[in-house]
Amino acid sequence: AQSVTQLGSHVSVSEGALVLLRCNYSSSVPPYLFWYVQYPNQGLQLLLKYTTGATLVKGINGFEAEFKKSETSFHLTKPSAHMSDAAEYFCAVIPSGGYQKVTFGTGTKLQVIP
């Protein structure tokens, strides 16, 4: 069984400040890890993913995340927040090969303050 924990349902940052959204997972097999973003009244879209290889992955809109196996974490960061980053962010995990067994976190709503 796998699970995902996102720390903080709401995060507020000032425009230009560092964005850090936390995600910890548990999985009995090597996981694939994802971050999805949801803008208001829209579906989710993929921000970035880790499957194998380099543990630091870069995504769209300047976001990146690092897979840390020892910490079972996959935190999402962006050096400088923009107003357009305001959205809800979901971390997700699937066991490698188990494509229909995706587990989503409960989401973190990011507010960017001008």
Add this chain to the structure above:
Amino acid sequence: IAGITQAPTSQILAAGRRMTLRCTQDMRHNAMYWYRQDLGLGLRLIHYSNTAGTTGKGEVPDGYSVSRANTDDFPLTLASAVPSQTSVYFCASSDAGTDTQYFGPGTRLTVL
């Protein structure tokens, strides 16, 4: 390219009524999924289909049924709606053997 379309966009439904949420994709993806999104609970998988003609149960399948007659369409039916089925429903698809899911815009359903 439309990707995934869902209909209706929103619906208010009386309890006990039957409702079918429609989902169509034009990406020729083999796998399709239905999720419900509830505040504080994230997305939960209702049903999925790995390929046309096959379906499977997800985390919260009770009260819902699906069919997959062809590659493009994956309707979700509530046979007798109950207020606890008030939610936002998302359809998604992915290519067989890949891990990235593509989501539709969602259907907001209110059951009174």
